[in-house]
Amino acid sequence: xxxxxxxxxDPSFKHRVAQQRGGEGIRACFGCKACTAACPIEVxxxxxxPRKIIRMxxxxxxxEVLESDFIWLCSSCYGCHEVCPQNVRFTEVMFAIKNLxxxxxxxxxxxxxxxxxxxxxxxxxxxxxxxxxxREKLGxxxxxxxxxxxxxxxxxxxxxx
Ligand code: SF4
Ligand code: SF4
Numbered sequence: 095x096x097x098x099x100x101x102x103x104d105p106s107f108k109h110r111v112a113q114q115r116g117g118e119g120i121r122a123c124f125g126c127k128a129c130t131a132a133c134p135i136e137v138x139x140x141x142x143x144p145r146k147i148i149r150m151x152x153x154x155x156x157x158e159v160l161e162s163d164f165i166w167l168c169s170s171c172y173g174c175h176e177v178c179p180q181n182v183r184f185t186e187v188m189f190a191i192k193n194l195x196x197x198x199x200x201x202x203x204x205x206x207x208x209x210x211x212x213x214x215x216x217x218x219x220x221x222x223x224x225x226x227x228x229r230e231k232l233g234x235x236x237x238x239x240x241x242x243x244x245x246x247x248x249x250x251x252x253x254x255x
Contacts, residue, residue, distance in 0.1 A: 103154035110194060111151055117190030119182040123148045129174035129184050135167050142167045144174050144184050151191065160195045163202055209248070216244040 111117040129144040136142050142164045150159050159165060165188065174184040195201060211218050216239060226236040 098153065098155070102157065104156040105154045107154045107156040107159075108152050111187065111190050114190035114193055116183065116186030119180070119184075120148060120151060120187050120190075122180040123152065123182050124180060125149060126179060128177040128179065129182070132173040132177045134171060134173060135169055139164070139167055144188075147191070148182070148184065148187070151187075159191060160198055160200045165191055165195060166202060166205065213245050213248055214241055215239055216241075 108120060111120050123145075125145060125148075127145045129148075130136050130146070133142070133144050136144070147159065147165065168185070168188045170185055170188075172185050175186075178184060208218055211220075215221065221237045221239060229236060
């Protein structure tokens, strides 16, 4: 187990998370681990442990949390939310933490690439003639892309958060 260096901790980090929309419940956590037991991601990836992430955030391990790749593994299934006796709303705490990571430019390159695709195509891949011809054979309408709408929608979400 790696040691925690006290002089690298940021005691204000938990307050910053709590100030984000969805992050308000973080300080109510009493560490019971019910969220971890309910989490399907933790079953397949032991580095992803909801209770541990909350403890790290409460301790002020800002850098370790925001720069980690595991915070992006949450599937937003709300399983942790359902079982929490303290109404921490951990799924939304994760949204708050991820928003802070974006604000501090700690985003994995793969996610940045996904955002570029969303802006251009409104989905995570480009719909070409190949896909549209297959759709037509199945009696489905062609998909016409509207990049200006996708850009406007993403921009409105960014300014909301
Ligand atoms: S279930 Fe709730 S109170 Fe228990 S560790 Fe998880 S977030 Fe904290
Ligand atoms: S919302 Fe995220 S943290 Fe909560 S149980 Fe689902 S995958 Fe785990």
